[in-house]
Amino acid sequence: MANKKIAVLFGGQSSEHIVSCMSAANVIEQIDTARYEPLLIGITEDGHWLKTDSLKDVRSGAWRESRTEAIISPDATKKCVILDNGSETTTVKIDAAFPILHGPFGEDGTVQGLFELAQIPYVGCGVLSSAVSMDKLYTKIIVDDLGIRQAAYVPVMSWHMRDDMDGTVKQVEDKFSYPVFIKPSNAGSSRGVSKAENREELIAGLKEAARHDRKILVEEMLCGHEIECAVLGGGQKPVLSSGVGEILAAAEFYDFEAKYFNEESRTVINPELPEGSAVQVKKAAEKIFNAVDGYGLSRVDFFVTREGEVIFNEINTMPGFTAISMYPMLWEAEGVSKKELINRLIDLAFERNFG
Numbered sequence: 560m561a562n563k564k565i566a567v568l569f570g571g572q573s574s575e576h577i578v579s580c581m582s583a584a585n586v587i588e589q590i591d592t593a594r595y596e597p598l599l600i601g602i603t604e605d606g607h608w609l610k611t612d613s614l615k616d617v618r619s620g621a622w623r624e625s626r627t628e629a630i631i632s633p634d635a636t637k638k639c640v641i642l643d644n645g646s647e648t649t650t651v652k653i654d655a656a657f658p659i660l661h662g663p664f665g666e667d668g669t670v671q672g673l674f675e676l677a678q679i680p681y682v683g684c685g686v687l688s689s690a691v692s693m694d695k696l697y698t699k700i701i702v703d704d705l706g707i708r709q710a711a712y713v714p715v716m717s718w719h720m721r722d723d724m725d726g727t728v729k730q731v732e733d734k735f736s737y738p739v740f741i742k743p744s745n746a747g748s749s750r751g752v753s754k755a756e757n758r759e760e761l762i763a764g765l766k767e768a769a770r771h772d773r774k775i776l777v778e779e780m781l782c783g784h785e786i787e788c789a790v791l792g793g794g795q796k797p798v799l800s801s802g803v804g805e806i807l808a809a810a811e812f813y814d815f816e817a818k819y820f821n822e823e824s825r826t827v828i829n830p831e832l833p834e835g836s837a838v839q840v841k842k843a844a845e846k847i848f849n850a851v852d853g854y855g856l857s858r859v860d861f862f863v864t865r866e867g868e869v870i871f872n873e874i875n876t877m878p879g880f881t882a883i884s885m886y887p888m889l890w891e892a893e894g895v896s897k898k899e900l901i902n903r904l905i906d907l908a909f910e911r912n913f914g
Contacts, residue, residue: 562596563654565905566631566640566679568670569617570602573662574750574771582880583659584618585887589897595905598640598653600629602660610642631656635678655680655908659880663745666877667693680908684876688852692876696744696774701850702871707843709871710778710862711735714744717769727765728758731777741765744774754780781870783862784832788844789878789889791903793854794910800841801889805830826885828892833867840869847874855907858886 569583590597599611601622610629611622627644639650658670668690674681691697702709713731720727741764743751751771753764768775789801807825844859858878862870878886890900
């Protein structure tokens with residue numbers, strides 16, 4: 560019996576392009592080739608879809624020099640990738656897709672919609688859960704109804720900020736004392752996130768966040784352990800949560816550079832926390848995952864205060880698989896190897912109900 564062919568998508572048009580490539584290389588390396596045959600499709604930052612044959616090229620970036628275009632057909636009767644090398648066009652049937660794409664145009668429901676149109680099983684959350692989880696503002700609206708504490712926030716629209724910066728600043732200062740955190744509503748890996756200690760830094764932070772999204776959140780400053788929890792399952796499979804991990808950021812907060820390029824940033828699996836708070840994190844992670852109609856996988860992030868209060872931060876529906884990413888490390892601590900984790904995720908893709 561032939562191995563099932565899995566289209567692995569990586570790269571993408573978001574500011575997390577390089578992180579996606581790093582994640583994809585680790586996933587590809589761990590795919591069980593006794594069961595699956597990966598078809599590697601890289602998406603350049605300007606949106607060009609290219610086939611590559613080599614994990615080495617994924618790691619080096621040489622895949623961007625490929626001359627073979629790779630386009631997933633939306634035709635549900637075809638379930639194929641159209642390959643065009645400039646002189647010949649061929650099609651390759653695929654059985655499923657693994658979109659290792661972080662941020663907009665990958666983690667926000669857009670590519671998931673393509674798979675739904677094509678009726679191709681795929682790893683990860685569906686259109687709705689991907690979209691609302693990617694958008695921090697709408698995630699907060701959902702979590703507001705769950706009875707789970709989260710950071711207080713002020714939503715800011717970029718157009719309003721441009722038209723009336725003084726009014727925007729007043730809106731924030733009427734609600735919060737400094738410092739505050741500023742976040743684009745739709746961006747991952749802490750892209751565009753900043754901390755403001757005063758009005759000047761708030762204005763600069765708002766302008767930077769507006770480069771990444773038209774919706775911005777300004778949040779209260781929270782002090783506590785930065786805690787992450789991995790979730791796996793959905794559909795007919797029970798939703799499981801891992802133990803918890805703590806981020807020990809080298810920088811003042813866990814921004815993009817601290818997360819991926821500062822070797823002094825560390826993660827601790829099952830850290831010492833106030834009594835009962837780890838169990839609360841696990842329960843809250845599962846509750847939020849179910850509330851957003853999660854499927855497959857997510858990483859849910861919290862703060863835990865010195866007093867043991869659990870405060871929701873955000874949910875990521877395609878968490879990183881880089882060498883320092885918490886999601887696979889948390890499952891490894893539970894005895895689930897990276898290879899077994901990827902097998903489970905692909906199995907869940909085949910169990911997805913399109914009806």
